[in-house]
């Protein structure tokens with residue numbers, strides 16, 4: 267079968283010519299390759315002093331969004347959990363009571379919502395599955411930790427804050 271890259275070479279065990287057995291041309295060729303790369307712009311960055319710019323649709327840590335009035339959008343339908351290939355999402359739900367309309371947008375809401383960040387592969391399928399525009403991935407990276415417990419993110423870390431400065435802008439992801 268013809269290789270896709272078209273770069274394969276047929277290898278033979280023929281005896282080396284006098285030029286080949288001197289190895290010098292091959293060594294010079296190798297040094298030439300090294301020299302060529304020496305003057306090129308390096309592909310690596312000096313992290314952490316220097317940081318690469320992330321794509322606007324980079325998939326980092328999640329946020330559970332509130333609506334324009336500050337009510338939680340999530341209705342605990344479970345579609346994100348079903349779509350998650352890593353089975354990282356769990357939740358429990360309850361009926362919204364009278365007087366709680368300002369807290370929860372829908373009649374059913376998530377009493378607990380947890381993402382296991384050690385399982386999550388940041389694929390974004392939860393975001394795509396959500397019919398309420400409630401969960402989004404953000405450009406922020408999830409912080410590292412030595413403690414296992416720090417990777418079980420509940421509503422306290424996932425739901426965005428009420429104050430305008432605590433809101434997380436996801437318009438770039440919505441515009442995709």
Ligand code: SF4
Pocket residue numbers: 346349350351352353354355381385386387388389390391392393
């Ligand atoms: S980003 Fe993917 S793996 Fe992570 S919680 Fe969402 S669906 Fe699951």
Ligand code: SF4
Pocket residue numbers: 339340341342343344345346347395396397398399400401
């Ligand atoms: S985040 Fe969206 S998909 Fe997941 S339970 Fe809430 S409303 Fe349903």
